[in-house]
Amino acid sequence: MLHIDAFVPGDSPCLVIGDSWIHADQREYVPVINPATEETVCHAPVATADDIQLAIATSVQGFETWRRTLPIDRSRVLRGAAERIRERADDIARLMTLEQGKPLAEARAETLSTADLFEWFSEEARRSYGRIVASQVPGVALNVMAEPIGPVAAFTAWNFPMVVPGRKIAAAIAAGCSIIIKPSEETPLCVVEIARCLRDAGLPNGVLAVLYGDPAQISETLLAAPEIRKVAITGSTRVGKILARLAADTMKPGTYELGGHSPVLVFGDSDAEGAAAQLAVAKYRNAGQVCTSPSRFFVHRDIVESFTESYLAHVDKIVVGDGLQDGVAMGPLSNERQLLHIVDLVSDAVTHGAQLAAGGHRIGNTGYFYEPTVLLNVPDTARIMREEPFGPVTAIQTFDTTDDAIAKANMLDVGLGSYVFSSSPETMIRVAGELQAGMVGVNTCLIAHHEAPFGGVNQSGYGREGGIEGLDAYQIKKLVAARAV
């Protein structure tokens, strides 16, 4: 039953529960598909009801050990994991390309960035501070203690198979929590490699568990369990709401990193060519399957022609193909669902009157390849102006006034990333202040940094990952009001 391809280092994806690494030959399994070839890469074992219960029990035990472990020792384990991720980066990157489709160079960059993330949290693990507050009662000292919140249940999307689960795992472990992670069944390989690096760096059994299987069954069981004290998800707003409802029954707090539909405002006084160059790279990275991908472009009427010409010249040069091949800049979409979604959105936009300036078609019949696509004069009635494409499609509209641009950007009830291009300090400051978003890039598309908070507003979710907020998300602040007797 077990299918392990020669290129998988070590072994197939596994369920990690306590000290057990349970393989696909011991359970029912789901195939993991290479989106470039549609071939089966390997199989992921499906957790049984007993596995999920056992993961909860071992997570409770793991928490009891880990919360008493000195911060300096937690820090050493995280640093050790970072070193191992770096050492194994070439193998891990290859696995990522096989399971997710992104070009090897992008996969390698994500893997190395995950190592940096673990290093950042190894440092944060040592810098967890409480505080002493002046009391109004003579003789009573108010001590605010930072304590780990408890066992965590985490769920992640398939678009960044290393760094997205890594943000949850590293922060929870730094804070002294145990964590059960359920990555996407479509991209299980990389998370097992994170688990392996942590194990080899000395993480005790039970602190990290990895489950896959039936997402609804796993989330319903974990969220109903009173032992689980926190939920963290990176995924769609739809699933985020399901989890938030489930979490309400046991009052679990959560970090919700959900969908976006990032607006880009390119003003008439901006460097149109420079903006086009940056945006073309940011838009088609990971085939547009990035929650902060620039996706609704609003360009000032005075420069829309020069901006579009320059942008199309960049798009034209994007080489699409199997991410394992040299010179490929954009891989396939990660799964068939995503391909069908993009086919549908582009066809709807054209039906509503948008003009196709580039792409607009599937490439070939094997693999989930789609052309880098640019749509001009997209009307508000087209679904793509409201629904997150999460794919390689740029939708461009024009605007005339700053008020108009801000209104268009804030038209939706999601707010994750947003981008402003202008040379006027006044415009930059005003627009950055007015945009309803968790992150604003001003003349830059680089808005995700381990050292800074990352997250959304409105229906893009709540809570922050990264920065000092990243550790805080896995802690409770306990007040000890003490009178010396």
Ligand code: NAD
């Ligand atoms: P998804 O919402 O379908 O799944 C996310 C995770 O939740 C998966 O592991 C899934 O198995 C799990 N899950 C738990 N309970 C579930 C249930 N009852 N039903 C279905 N799934 C359940 O998201 P996806 O398709 O994997 O990822 C795409 C979405 O993720 C996009 O909307 C994208 O914007 C978002 N995303 C957000 C961020 C961010 O940081 N805000 C980052 C990456 C992706």
